[in-house]
Amino acid sequence: MSNITIRSIKTLFIILLLLICSYQVYKICYLYLSYCTTTSVTYDQLSDLSLPGITLCFDKQWILRDDYKQQMLKQYNASVNSTDWKRLVNSLSIAGQMNVLLSMDEIFGNSCHVLKPLAFASRSGYYIPCHTITPVIQRMDYQNMCFTFLSQLSDETDDRYVIRDDLIYKDHFNDLFHVSIAGQIPSVNMIIHSRFEHMVNTGKKRMLKFANRPKTVHYTEYHQTVVHSLPAPYETNCYDYTLIGYKSRLDCIENCRVEWMADYVTGWPGNYMTDNLTSDALIVNMYELFHENYTLDAVFGDHCRRECGTCIECCLAYYDVFQSEHNCEDINEFIVVLSPPDLRTLIITHTPKLSFEEFVSLIGSLVSLWFGVSVIMLTNSTVDLFGQYVVDRIFRSNRSMPTPNDDKYDDYWRQLYGKYGGDKCNSVSMRRKWSTIIRDNRLYQNDYRYKY
Template identity: 25%
Template sequence: MSETRCIEIEVFIIRMIIGLISFIGCVWHVSDVSGIYFSYETDVNVYFERETMVQIPGVTLCMNSSLLVREDYIVKRFPEIYNLTSFKDSKYYVLGQYLHQLTLYEQLFKATYRYSDVFNSCLTMKPLAYENDPNELNDYIRCERISPIREYITYSKKCFFISSQLLFEPTDRYLVDHDITLRDNGFPLYQIKLNNQFLDQTVMFIQSRSTPFLGFIGGQSNGIHLNNSKYDSFTFSYVKTSTQLLEPPYRTMCRDYNEIGYKTLSHCIVSCKANYFIAEFNGWHADIPANGEYRLQVQYAPIRLKENKTLDKLMADRCGLACSKMEDCYREYYELNTIGQFERTDEQQMLGIYIYLPNGMNTKYFHSPRLHLIEYICYFASVFSLWFGFSIIAISKALIKAYRYYSCRRVKSVNEVAMISQ
């Protein structure tokens, strides 16, 4: 074997070894990068921002239902009530007990006072949708112009949900043109006045306007109790925190519950528990707020059932299968801060609630992919370039050389054929 041939073999072996090492390193590097991408991890980005367009939140006010009972309706349905000795001593307690003997439909729409009776007035700062409305010349409009006041009832409370967006009402009804960074924030976003005669143990919640009122069983536990016997008005401000998760396959594993007819996971769970009680006990769960979206031709199930922890666990397991346990892709949380409370005078027959524009920064937690597809492709290409020296210039030169080589081979073949034919 010639010396030149031996050298060519040695060079070939060295190239094979280097190529094998490069291939192994490249595979390891690519698998490492692929592991990051296909694990679908996320990074949490935190933003602090002031609203340039104030978004009107939902507000729910709950009162003791016994004070909202229409005595005339109860007496018409149960004439014997006036013969009870206890009626004179504890009138509202007796009215409440008879109220619970009615169907939820009667309780909600006939036997208790409605929004128009309980509220003296409810105003909110004029949103974008009404800026050019000739019928709304003031800076404030009635709350019911934005959306209907939705009413709910539980065993002990009747609640009123203001500024809801449950039927996909236009968003411009809930946007107020007020840049809180530059504008004066000493204006109330809400001005609410309630008739004090109907109030006892009043609780106020501030919540996402796109989620039904679900009560404590649905996780709405940030209510503030208003002492209407001692104070005649309250002023509040609020801050908002929102979270944005990613759907599968990302690890946050969120779900858009609108796809199955619900607003949130809690909405699905509460609806499932309500339907479970109706199916199993032919009655309504005492702590679940009921409104027109449910079948209300039922009465309350025995109170002892809502206190049964074994039953609650059974319902939780069943509803967990029906709704899943995946978190909501988007959630809003509100925190109310009391600015002031003013002592009552004998002349005041109303309770004033004033919720001011937020003057702080909202917090937003936004999950994003740790490695986007375009980043993964770039990593993939750079790894190959690192281990094999690929580049656009090198590849273009190789293509030119290959083209020239095969062109020469083709010309040579043609010449050989021509010589043979001669």
């Protein structure tokens, strides 16, 4: 077989290997640059239990003071329905409503207690008052008055909300939270949410409704799910809203809508809650306003979509809640209890399907597999090329090799042959032969550089 045939076969084989390798490299690059994610699902393995935020909401008509109710009934001849009560109460300023609604102490007394967190381990007893952990936040909108317990909005430390998760081994003192509600109140709505969340719009929350029944204790149980996502360019496309001063995307949207609606109406927009309970502003019934003008709601929504975007939070916690009732013959109070979850927190984590380190490793392994390329080989080849071409060219530009017309020509070869091949150099052909050998072995650089 001729040399041309062998070389042709070898060239075709190398081209085939190059095509296969290029295709595999393309697939890996496509996978990496598509920024796909892998989803892993695990359960929290911590031995501690983190408390959620708890909000209890009351319809304003159920917490009106008796003297105000009697006054209104006399004025309207006892023909006041639920809608009328809301209209009458909201005809007063926010500060004025506080005078005709029951206070937090009148609704709960000192009955709110929570299982003792780790930060209060030195205290005696199993439970501590709720306000010891953080002050109760009171808010109102057009329809409800709400009280938020166990919020973490003022840089409180986490150990104030963490308890030892050993409740499953106990039969007593295993309620996370319990509170007694004034007996004249017929019902209460309960929301379980993140401690870091501002409870501003209850209309977008899942609420559990408990009716006041004699000799009945109302229990709530929850399961928490936490989702960790990746920002762009990954397909989960999340965003950290704390970078722009918000707790979450919902927090951004709620603040945006409140600002726009507050500029549109005279007063406070009634479908959002305010904690400024000393304000002289009136609460506007936004439900009637939007019912008459759906376009206005869409305008507010479009603006806030542009301002807050459509990305989800990079860390999102949500709760599945369940309610049950237990009959207790010796209980004559309206009691609501939060039970510990029977499952640990479910954690869903999105991670890159191919990390940068894996991407580099796969590319390197493919090239090495098909062509035997390695970092060591590339390093040696680079050094050889650098020494053979770059250094040699730089040196030759400054130190040219002696020519036969040079006075140092015979002296140079005489000394060189004395070291490598003999004492004299009498033949031109031998000079050429030795010159080639010396160049190939880089003896020219090692000798001539220092001699001349």
